[in-house]
Amino acid sequence: MSEVATISTMRSARVRDALAMIDRSGHGLVLLLDEAGRFERTVTDGDLRRLLLSGAGMDDELDVLPRITSLTVTAQAPRREALALMDLHRINHLPVIDEDGRVVNLLERRDIEKPILLSTPHMGENEMTFVEEAFRTNWIAPLGPNVDAFERDIARIAGVAHAAALSSGTAALHLALVLLDVRSGDRVFCSSFTFAASANPIAYQGAVPVFIDAEAESWNMSPRALERALAQAKAAGQLPKAVMVVNLYGQSADMDPILELCNAYNVPVVEDAAESLGATYKGRPSGSFGRLAGFSFNGNKIITTSGGGMLVSDDAALITRARFLSTQARDPAPHYEHSVIGYNYRMSNILAGVGRGQLQVLGERVAARRAVFDAYVAGLADVPGIDWMPEPEWSFSTRWLSTCMIDPTVHKMSATEVIGRLGAEMIEARPLWKPMHRQPVFAGTDYITDGNQSVSDRLFENGLCLPSGSNMSADEIDRVIVMVRKVLGRT
Numbered sequence: 001m002s003e004v005a006t007i008s009t010m011r012s013a014r015v016r017d018a019l020a021m022i023d024r025s026g027h028g029l030v031l032l033l034d035e036a037g038r039f040e041r042t043v044t045d046g047d048l049r050r051l052l053l054s055g056a057g058m059d060d061e062l063d064v065l066p067r068i069t070s071l072t073v074t075a076q077a078p079r080r081e082a083l084a085l086m087d088l089h090r091i092n093h094l095p096v097i098d099e100d101g102r103v104v105n106l107l108e109r110r111d112i113e114k115p116i117l118l119s120t121p122h123m124g125e126n127e128m129t130f131v132e133e134a135f136r137t138n139w140i141a142p143l144g145p146n147v148d149a150f151e152r153d154i155a156r157i158a159g160v161a162h163a164a165a166l167s168s169g170t171a172a173l174h175l176a177l178v179l180l181d182v183r184s185g186d187r188v189f190c191s192s193f194t195f196a197a198s199a200n201p202i203a204y205q206g207a208v209p210v211f212i213d214a215e216a217e218s219w220n221m222s223p224r225a226l227e228r229a230l231a232q233a234k235a236a237g238q239l240p241k242a243v244m245v246v247n248l249y250g251q252s253a254d255m256d257p258i259l260e261l262c263n264a265y266n267v268p269v270v271e272d273a274a275e276s277l278g279a280t281y282k283g284r285p286s287g288s289f290g291r292l293a294g295f296s297f298n299g300n301k302i303i304t305t306s307g308g309g310m311l312v313s314d315d316a317a318l319i320t321r322a323r324f325l326s327t328q329a330r331d332p333a334p335h336y337e338h339s340v341i342g343y344n345y346r347m348s349n350i351l352a353g354v355g356r357g358q359l360q361v362l363g364e365r366v367a368a369r370r371a372v373f374d375a376y377v378a379g380l381a382d383v384p385g386i387d388w389m390p391e392p393e394w395s396f397s398t399r400w401l402s403t404c405m406i407d408p409t410v411h412k413m414s415a416t417e418v419i420g421r422l423g424a425e426m427i428e429a430r431p432l433w434k435p436m437h438r439q440p441v442f443a444g445t446d447y448i449t450d451g452n453q454s455v456s457d458r459l460f461e462n463g464l465c466l467p468s469g470s471n472m473s474a475d476e477i478d479r480v481i482v483m484v485r486k487v488l489g490r491t
């Protein structure tokens with residue numbers, strides 16, 4: 001407002017004064033108002049230069065300027081609309097006017113064109129040191145000192161004895177199933193509420209997924225649904241070869257009852273810990289509970305190698321076998337000899353260097369993500385009908401993504417609509433994962449719900465993720481809060 005005043009002038013002002021005003025403000029333009037203070041037009045540097053070239057003098061009044069109508073927007077106009085107008089007319093400023101035609105703000109392209117994204121890579125300070133070392137020593141291969149060190153670091157942090165660095169989290173989960181001898185026709189239980197990469201490796205093996213619902217308490221696999229699914233499978237003589245338990249949005253599943261059930265039926269557990277590096281369950285690291293677990297270092301995860309994954313286990317033989325399978329399964333022989341099908345799944349020594357640098361700041365990244373979540377909760381505390389992802393007392397979540405449900409009985413607006421409105425403001429929110437049992441590619445697959453109703457369906461229908469990056473500024477977090485309040489009618 002006060003800023004607008006410093007660049008506002010009238011037709012009685014002189015060209016000289018307008019030029020001085022432009023010099024001081026650094027905006028490259030002034031706003032011309034009429035006697036009643038209503039906006040008339042913008043006057044740019046260029047407008048004044050043209051005026052002088054056409055013979056006007058420095059002491060002439062601005063009244064000699066032609067009367068044109070400059071573009072404006074209202075305060076209700078979404079950012080995306082304002083930007084589209086700027087693009088169309090090749091301008092970098094847009095005055096925002098109220099119902100009386102008064103300027104309340106000046107939008108500048110450079111201030112509004114940067115979107116707030118869901119979760120972007122956040123580099124630390126030492127990644128380049130490890131990467132440069134790889135170049136200097138010519139370790140540009142899917143093995144080398146960075147790979148070895150990254151594996152040791154992850155094993156320590158994840159509380160497991162052994163780790164194999166791989167090209168992706170999906171590769172880690174696939175190898176886990178291969179190592180557990182999952183074959184064509186076998187059944188594998190898998191959380192329904194997850195990303196497709198948890199379930200696709202089951203299909204890679206030609207195995208049959210059975211999807212298990214989430215519980216409302218943690219949004220992860222429901223032990224109640226798992227119990228029923230195991231009992232049914234036992235009765236039908238179709239016990240699964242493995243259970244894929246997913247730890248979503250930075251939070252572990254309720255591992256004790258899940259492991260108790262799986263042990264009782266003698267079924268091994270694979271933890272999809274792609275989203276939960278740095279989280280704990282009852283004080284123990286997420287990823288240390290399954291027979292095997294897979295982490296992901298994709299670009300949007302809490303730490304990244306731009307792309308990569310890690311398979312971990314306490315079983316040395318499994319990880320040794322994983323290293324063998326992930327490097328094309330070459331038998332020890334002077335020539336190329338293969339007795340099983342192998343994969344090209346190993347992580348490069350360069351990317352492992354990025355991972356080593358990233359791991360040094362994992363603690364800070366977790367704290368930053370939790371702080372983003374806490375800021376949202378505090379800033380929206382008085383808005384009814386927002387149900388945040390719960391953090392049970394046994395859980396320490398990294399809050400990899402800040403997620404919530406919009407209660408449809410409180411708000412007239414669906415989560416999808418909220419996501420759309422935020423998108424128009426250049427804020428990237430996303431729906432929660434669409435459950436696997438609703439994916440066309442898995443149509444007809446068995447699905448066992450938590451109770452009479454499906455929890456994962458409700459989560460998908462009402463939920464959303466807000467921007468959650470550890471590199472978000474306080475201003476960006478505030479803007480998300482302000483816009484969510486506005487969208488939900490709580491300004």
Ligand SMILES: *Cc1c(COP(=O)(O)O)cnc(C)c1O
Binds near residue numbers: 167272297
């Ligand atoms: C990211 C992710 C994966 C896959 O990891 P990539 O490294 O991208 O292959 C698997 N499961 C879940 C739940 C994920 O979020």
